[in-house]
Amino acid sequence: MSESRQRGGGGAGMDQIADDERSTPAASASAWLRAAGAAARAAARALAMSPLAARNAALDAAARALRAAETEILAANEADLAASASTGAFRDRLLLTPARLAAMAAGLVEIAAQPDPLGRVLAAWQRPNGLHFRRIATPIGVIGMIYESRPNVGADAAGLCVKSGNAVILRGGSESLRSARAIQAAIGAGLREAGLPEAAVQIAPDSDRAYVGAMLAGGGVIDLIIPRGGKALVERVQREARVPVLAHAEGLCHTYVHASADPAMARRIVANAKMRRPGVCGATETLLIDAAIAPTLLPLIVADLTALGCAFRADPKARAILPDLPAAGPEDFDTEWLAPILSVKVVEGMAEALAHIARHGSAHTEAIIAEDRAAADVFLAGIDSAVGLWNASTQFCDGGEFGFGGEIGIATGRIHARGPVGLEQLTSFRYLVEGSGQIRP
Incomplete structure (x- = not known):
């Protein structure tokens, strides 16, 4: 990690990713991603066509599941903390408490209470020939989320993606893996209860570096990569990705x-x-x-x-x-x-x-x-x-404080989104054109 830009100490970033490299062959990680991506693509189509009530019900059920699993999630987090060498502010990022878990659940409920980001008419106009044009908000598709030590990132990403009709594939860091799995299980329970596909929210089997490489090379499988972590992680994603990236610089x-x-x-x-x-x-x-x-x-x-x-x-x-x-x-x-x-x-x-x-x-x-x-x-x-x-x-500068219910990251680029990335920023658009028999001369 570059001393010139980030010297808080004790964090994850590229050094952590390097430490995660163990024995998963790249071919095995790629095969897992293809299978996960196919399931995610089908889930994304189902989410995009699902009624708002179903997506909201999934988030409310996931919030209840998080509260019900408090003991298990906090125990998983204690195990993560015991295994981590992080100190100071970086350890604080990893820490879950009953209050933070309650806030995580409340964030899902708040996301559920937001207006539906899908189907919004972004613009409408009529041409002299009578054709009526509408620009409509639609999901992006399959999001890949690579993040480090904050366990709440997975819950925020899942909630925002489900509500906005996107499937998400998560890859958390080794420091928060137990916590991330416990949180993802609660999200899956919410999806099941609402009758939506559990494949809408998936997590890499472990924090092996091979899964990062597979996601970065996942063109055609993943539509957008969002890195959430230190400068070294973001730089690697931007350097190696063969998928569009919605990234942020460090918060200086x-x-x-x-x-x-x-x-x-x-x-x-x-x-x-x-x-x-x-x-x-x-x-x-x-x-x-x-x-x-x-x-x-x-x-x-x-x-x-x-x-x-x-x-x-x-x-x-x-x-x-x-x-x-x-x-x-x-x-x-x-x-x-x-x-x-x-x-x-x-x-x-x-x-x-x-x-x-x-x-x-x-x-x-x-x-x-x-x-x-x-x-x-x-x-x-x-x-x-x-x-x-x-x-x-x-x-x-936080999605919750902006009234978004949560955020999937803070975008500092100049394309597509800037600042906290919430529901509206996780949509793209398409055009619907209505005619009355017009043909082009």
């Missing part, structure tokens, strides 16, 4: 405290943006603060974060105010810490803040804290990131 997120910021608000937001859960991709990794207010406000922010266990890497202007802060190295502003560490830079106004983000950001999420609406408008127009926030924590 910034919070900019403008000279007009309310000090109390700034302190509250920065503390949450960095320390609520430092290991999530929406955590702020760099604080930018205007020089006009830094001498009075920066010491207070640093004191708040220090009390919460945060460490710092500071530029010379910040260290001129607080000499005890460790100096930032040449790579620190390019680092997604995924840990309680914050890079700090004092800037001479909006232009320098935007230039810094353009140079060092990953197009994920940026926030400005300002009372000046005009300044906020300039900032939000000036960033080129998937999500921009004004006077709110970057940790709101």
Whole structure:
């Protein structure tokens, strides 16, 4: 894993994938994928034609099954934790608790409560010859999801894919394999209860690297690959995939405290943006603060974060105010810490803040804290990131917080989807044309 971009420590990523390589021959993995893909294709057709009530019933039943299997799922998670070498924020990603399991089930219920993403009329028009055109939202088909240590990712992906009429083939990391299997069993129970095919949600038999290779080469079997994990995993998927990829860069997120910021608000937001859960991709990794207010406000922010266990890497202007802060190295502003560490830079106004983000950001999420609406408008127009926030924590970059019920990832590219990927982003479209006997001259 590249030290220059991601140094939280203890995570999975490419090193974990390499560790997973055991004895499954590539031919065996490919044969499994062909069989799984054929079943998934048939399941996707059934889902696409199923009534909304059936898909919603499957999600509600899966949520009940998750709650009923709490003891088994938490025991599987304890076994994963016991076998894992992860520490700190990465261990927190792997951890399941009764509250997190309840939230997972609630997410499925919330997805079920969302409007049907299928059959929506995206556009309609009539030509002078009387032909009537409609652009209709349709499922993508078979989704391949490759993810690492977060067990809830499988439940979110399953819920969103089932509701949007897509089948999904999951490949989880070795660290969360027991948890992932237990969760997938509950999802399967929900599908059975609703009379929908269990093959709509499948998981690779184990975390062997061969299954990743088979999925990446799965053109004609899988319609879209979504990687969810560290930079090394995403880079490998983008490099090797022979299937379209909906990917994200790392979450190198910034919070900019403008000279007009309310000090109390700034302190509250920065503390949450960095320390609520430092290991999530929406955590702020760099604080930018205007020089006009830094001498009075920066010491207070640093004191708040220090009390919460945060460490710092500071530029010379910040260290001129607080000499005890460790100096930032040449790579620190390019680092997604995924840990309680914050890079700090004092800037001479909006232009320098935007230039810094353009140079060092990953197009994920940026926030400005300002009372000046005009300044906020300039900032939000000036960033080129998937999500921009004004006077709110970057940790709101989450599908549940957007009202999507969940997310299958945060897209930072510029094609098809950006930001949290929910139900609507898991659909494509086709055209229906209605005539009354027209022929083309």
